[in-house]
Amino acid sequence: MKPAPFRYHSPGTLDEALALLAEHGAGAKVLAGGQSLGPMMNMRLAQPDALVDINAIAGLDYVREHEKTIEIGALTRHHAIATSPLVRAACPLLAEAARQIGHYAIRQRGTIGGSLAHADPAAQFPLACATLGAEITAAGAGRTRTIAASEFFLSLMSTALEPEEIIVSVTLPKAPTSEGQAYVQFSRRRGDFAIVALAATVRPDAGGHIDQVRLGVGGATDRPMVLAELADCTRGEKADSGWAARLAKAAYDAVAPIDTPRVPAEFRRELVHVLTRRVLVTALERARR
Amino acid sequence: MDTVDFELSVNGERHAVRAEPRKLLTDVLREDCRLTGTHVGCEHGVCGACTVLVDGRPARACLLYAVQMRGHEITTIEAIAKDGVLSPLQQALHEVHGLQCGFCTAGIVMTFEAYLKENPRPTEEEIRDVLSGNLCRCTGYQNIVEAVLKVVHA
Numbered sequence: 487m488k489p490a491p492f493r494y495h496s497p498g499t500l501d502e503a504l505a506l507l508a509e510h511g512a513g514a515k516v517l518a519g520g521q522s523l524g525p526m527m528n529m530r531l532a533q534p535d536a537l538v539d540i541n542a543i544a545g546l547d548y549v550r551e552h553e554k555t556i557e558i559g560a561l562t563r564h565h566a567i568a569t570s571p572l573v574r575a576a577c578p579l580l581a582e583a584a585r586q587i588g589h590y591a592i593r594q595r596g597t598i599g600g601s602l603a604h605a606d607p608a609a610q611f612p613l614a615c616a617t618l619g620a621e622i623t624a625a626g627a628g629r630t631r632t633i634a635a636s637e638f639f640l641s642l643m644s645t646a647l648e649p650e651e652i653i654v655s656v657t658l659p660k661a662p663t664s665e666g667q668a669y670v671q672f673s674r675r676r677g678d679f680a681i682v683a684l685a686a687t688v689r690p691d692a693g694g695h696i697d698q699v700r701l702g703v704g705g706a707t708d709r710p711m712v713l714a715e716l717a718d719c720t721r722g723e724k725a726d727s728g729w730a731a732r733l734a735k736a737a738y739d740a741v742a743p744i745d746t747p748r749v750p751a752e753f754r755r756e757l758v759h760v761l762t763r764r765v766l767v768t769a770l771e772r773a774r775r
Numbered sequence: 776m777d778t779v780d781f782e783l784s785v786n787g788e789r790h791a792v793r794a795e796p797r798k799l800l801t802d803v804l805r806e807d808c809r810l811t812g813t814h815v816g817c818e819h820g821v822c823g824a825c826t827v828l829v830d831g832r833p834a835r836a837c838l839l840y841a842v843q844m845r846g847h848e849i850t851t852i853e854a855i856a857k858d859g860v861l862s863p864l865q866q867a868l869h870e871v872h873g874l875q876c877g878f879c880t881a882g883i884v885m886t887f888e889a890y891l892k893e894n895p896r897p898t899e900e901e902i903r904d905v906l907s908g909n910l911c912r913c914t915g916y917q918n919i920v921e922a923v924l925k926v927v928h929a
Binding site: 529594 | 779795796797799802818819820821823826832833834835837838839840842843845846886889890904905907908909
């Protein structure tokens with residue numbers, strides 16, 4: 487339960503960190519909060535040649551407000567996101583998801599950039615960011631690019647990030663006042679990864695009909711799944727519990743979950759059904775407030 | 776493998792450490808600093824027994840490499856009782872029988888040391904939520920919750 491030997495680097499600037507990654511190639515790992523990488527290394531599931539610790543790099547830990555978006559630095563800790571008044575007001579789904587990550591001590595260290603780069607299919611931030619249509623900004627040697635969250639998660643713990651790139655920030659749309667957002671998850675014990683998680687935003691129009699819905703499922707498949715077409719099909723329907731039940735049934739029919747020894751696929755499908763209805767009803771209630 | 780030399784500040788005292796970068800903070804605290812109050816349970820971040828404070832915030836010492844802690848202040852359970860006087864939570868744990876074997880206790884005290892500063896008046900539900908990050912294999916949670924409530928309502 488001790489990590490294998492590695493070379494340790496603690497660069498003071500992003501440029502130094504990128505140069506180190508370019509030098510070491512795929513043998514290096516970026517160390518942010520270390521709350522996933524640490525266990526993997528202790529259990530020797532990961533044995534990188536070198537760690538590039540980005541914790542000493544200034545200017546990656548912030549929440550900023552723009553006209554239509556909020557921007558979060560990659561090194562921002564889960565606890566800071568969960569408790570940020572700005573995130574709670576502009577992007578409540580993200581704050582609600584952040585509150586449910588691991589445990590209190592874990593949330594003090596874990597970072598949003600690290601969670602996205604790790605891309606656990608049951609993790610909170612990948613689902614929240616995919617559902618909200620976030621954009622992920624990554625820096626590489628000599629260039630910075632922005633990747634849509636919908637194109638970022640490729641498979642189980644696999645992303646569009648190149649080995650020599652580092653996530654520097656995440657940009658999310660601010661919720662309009664007419665929109666309700668919710669995140670719900672089911673896990674056997676508090677702090678465990680979700681078996682299934684659901685994220686939703688619901689925007690009814692002035693007449694009480696569905697104007698816009700975003701719905702995402704986590705934990706069921708190898709990456710967060712956004713059910714954009716299903717949700718779009720319900721536009722114009724009366725925003726009520728019947729709508730939520732119909733869309734939940736449609737999600738149940740559409741999602742073909744993974745089958746694992748302790749969690750059969752059918753159990754996950756039932757959870758998709760139940761949690762979709764729950765997340766939609768909650769988001770709708772919040773939209774009406 | 777190459778070792779590195781660095782200084783660690785623990786409970787206000789400086790320790791000169793020579794260790795491989797892979798050496799966990801838990802092991803450096805226990806073996807190099809001779810501070811064995813920080814317990815090693817699962818060694819992958821689940822059990823919370825090794826929780827210490829880094830710049831006042833709780834962290835799993837088994838998920839930190841000691842070399843990362845240069846320039847940071849670490850607080851361990853050894854610093855919680857002052858001049859032989861138990862902290863309010865330690866005293867409450869003692870009074871309501873909030874520890875059985877005691878293995879998990881240090882991690883719990885460190886977690887709540889930080890949490891009660893942030894939220895001095897938590898509800899029982901909030902206490903249980905925070906306590907979920909510390910496993911007690913004697914399963915003595917009821918009295919641990921009572922001890923925290925006793926501090927909160929003191």
